[in-house]
């Protein structure tokens with residue numbers, strides 16, 4: 113049995129990357145046929161390009177010697193087409209890890225010897241960076257943090273005995289807790305054993321456990337798992353409704369490193385409400401996984417939840433699968449977490465060699481660099497050819513994009529790095545059922561044979577069209593091989609980040625987004641308060657938008673300069689509405705755009721942002737009637 117993941121690298125058409133350098137017509141480009149891969153190509157721009165860089169001005173065909181310059185090797189018109197040569201390349205470059213049953217085939221990426229030579233010093237530097245990182249260097253300088261996910265599967269590696277102890281103690285506690293829950297020693301207050309897990313968390317606090325559950329949970333796990341990973345009320349209601357009366361035997365695991373992520377908090381509040389309505393005591397069924405003394409930790413402690421597990425400062429969300437975040441949920445589903453850790457440890461070991469061709473993570477990073485010109489000039493499509501690995505593509509999407517998508521490099525240069533990852537079921541191949549369980553759909557052909565055929569066919573078709581691809585194969589999807597896959601990509605991302613000189617372990621964009629979302633919500637509250645006050649006056653006080661903005665002390669955020677022309681008029685028409693049993697009298701609001709000229713000057717983005725906020729402020733509060741009129 114073998115299961116493969118193909119990653120095809122496809123030319124990126126993102127408009128901001130289009131420059132007037134090296135632009136080709138799609139018909140001249142060897143990359144002109146996007147129909148072979150199933151992901152959305154932006155439709156803007158009929159041109160494609162390559163060899164364009166962001167960091168520095170270096171000619172596309174030149175090789176650079178400076179450590180941080182982008183290396184763009186000359187590429188031939190297409191990939192090697194002679195099958196004998198391709199076979200030789202396959203044999204030369206195939207990486208195999210026998211103990212893990214894992215293979216990495218990079219032969220269909222066209223890197224040259226010259227490129228390898230050029231990259232060698234940089235790779236050695238990356239290996240050195242990884243050594244320092246594992247020794248406890250502040251590898252995440254912006255946040256002043258160590259980066260220690262590799263210690264989780266080899267606690268002795270941790271730079272301080274205290275850390276080793278913390279890791280080991282937490283692992284013991286996880287195993288012990290899971291064992292007690294499964295055996296019924298720890299049980300819900302009502303009756304029987306816990307039968308369900310409801311995991312609340314988002315991003316790095318959800319994707320690993322989701323992937324592992326899909327990949328490894330047995331058909332009849334001791335506890336089944338479901339997830340709330342968004343603040344969409346319909347999604348939350350759906351999960352709670354699906355649990356139905358089993359809510360009373362549901363273990364709710366709330367996962368948040370920061371302990372303050374709004375989506376997660378909202379999920380928790382909704383679930384706690386459902387518990388109250390069902391007459392259940394949440395604290396007897398709630399478990400928190402979070403950093404010590406976070407808001408979530410304090411809540412769980414004060415409310416006396418069933419258990420609390422630590423997240424460590426030095427483990428990032430997107431690399432937390434081997435911490436309590438991934439391990440607790442997995443253990444409760446009967447997955448052998450020690451095997452997962454062992455697989456990851458073996459892979460880490462393999463990735464410590466400084467001989468590139470024997471280092472699978474370095475090979476991956478090198479291929480990404482080659483294929484995307486070291487600037488993310490192409491997107492990566494991840495196609496797991498096995499159903500149970502489907503979510504690996506989503507997991508990698510976050511790992512790769514959040515780690516490598518960076519505006520600035522470590523020296524403060526604007527580099528706009530990043531590789532965009534798409535993914536869907538390809539068909540990673542598990543070609544056969546266990547012996548004695550397979551049957552032939554057609555003479556000599558099983559269902560698995562088809563899957564294998566599709567993988568081979570897709571690879572060949574991509575190759576024939578000069579699209580590079582990497583194939584990772586695991587002989588079996590087991591806790592060990594899944595642990596190894598996670599470790600492989602974690603390290604590949606780390607090495608790639610060193611190659612392009614960025615910090616892979618922070619997420620300034622996301623932090624900015626979280627902050628902005630908080631500001632929008634705070635502003636929304638202030639606007640509502642101002643409108644409320646005005647509408648309660650006798651007679652009702654009409655306000656211009658500018659006046660509202662002033663009273664909210666937010667002239668810029670809400671209304672922008674050109675948007676001051678918009679006016680809110682609290683009309684004389686009164687609406688009587690009943691909300692939560694209380695009767696309110698509100699005024700209808702009419703937004704009138706008065707200064708069209710001023711508005712015209714603003715970019716479309718600004719306008720959309722305005723309308724988004726305005727729409728939220730007014731429309732989600734149904735007691736205001738809103739009329740957007742354009743003159």
Ligand SMILES: O=P(O)(O)OC[C@H]1O[C@H](O)[C@H](O)[C@@H](O)[C@@H]1O
Nearest residue numbers: 315316317368369370373429622
């Ligand atoms: O674990 P938390 O602090 O709640 O953060 C959860 C997630 O929030 C966002 O989605 C970030 O992009 C992720 O990097 C992070 O893992």
